[in-house]
Amino acid sequence: MKAKAPKHSETIMTQIVFPNDTNPMGILQGGRLVHWLDTAAAICSQNHAEHICVTASIDSVKFKAPAKVGDIVTIKAKVTRAFTSSMEIFVQAWAKKVLTQKEYLINEAYFTFVAIDDNANPTQVPGLKPSTEKEKIEYQLAEERKLARLKV
Ligand SMILES: CC(C)(COP(=O)(O)OP(=O)(O)OC[C@H]1O[C@@H](n2cnc3c(N)ncnc32)[C@H](O)[C@@H]1OP(=O)(O)O)[C@@H](O)C(=O)NCCC(=O)NCCS
Numbered sequence: 001m002k003a004k005a006p007k008h009s010e011t012i013m014t015q016i017v018f019p020n021d022t023n024p025m026g027i028l029q030g031g032r033l034v035h036w037l038d039t040a041a042a043i044c045s046q047n048h049a050e051h052i053c054v055t056a057s058i059d060s061v062k063f064k065a066p067a068k069v070g071d072i073v074t075i076k077a078k079v080t081r082a083f084t085s086s087m088e089i090f091v092q093a094w095a096k097k098v099l100t101q102k103e104y105l106i107n108e109a110y111f112t113f114v115a116i117d118d119n120a121n122p123t124q125v126p127g128l129k130p131s132t133e134k135e136k137i138e139y140q141l142a143e144e145r146k147l148a149r150l151k152v
Pocket residue numbers: 053054055056057083084085086087112114116120121122149150
């Protein structure tokens with residue numbers, strides 16, 4: 001299987017925060033945001049693997065700032081490393097105020113997705129070929145993060 005560039009599967013997903021997505025303060029619910037992150041990461045991993053992929057773990061989820069009703073939320077998901085059947089996906093989300101166009105980071109998280117075959121068994125995925133300096137660093141660190149999360 002030929003290794004793929006992270007760019008190949010990089011996924012950008014946009015949502016708008018509706019009242020039904022929020023708590024009584026009008027702030028986007030954490031669970032709803034994680035659902036959106038999971039969806040973007042699933043699309044990203046499946047485009048890399050060319051297989052159905054399932055969420056194996058979510059870690060280092062950081063809620064850095066709130067998003068409010070009417071904000072536009074942009075989510076970016078990118079594969080940092082592909083192992084044998086699993087892939088680590090780094091997901092970031094930004095909220096933008098429509099009137100000022102001010103955009104700020106609201107969340108970061110690491111997802112692990114596993115590619116599965118027709119019998120729901122893990123199956124091999126293509127490798128990842130990082131090219132930028134940042135992608136190469138993330139690729140190296142992903143090995144340590146994998147070991148740490150499997151130890152828990
Ligand atoms: C994820 C799942 C497919 C792994 O299956 P398994 O038979 O336990 O697989 P293995 O132990 O052989 O591991 C397969 C890969 O998954 C990874 N993995 C397994 N559990 C993991 C976890 N908790 N966190 C991160 N990675 C994990 C392994 O490191 C391995 O990666 P590699 O092949 O790249 O080295 C299986 O546990 C499962 O189906 N879980 C439920 C998934 C689900 O319902 N998600 C929500 C809906 S999408």
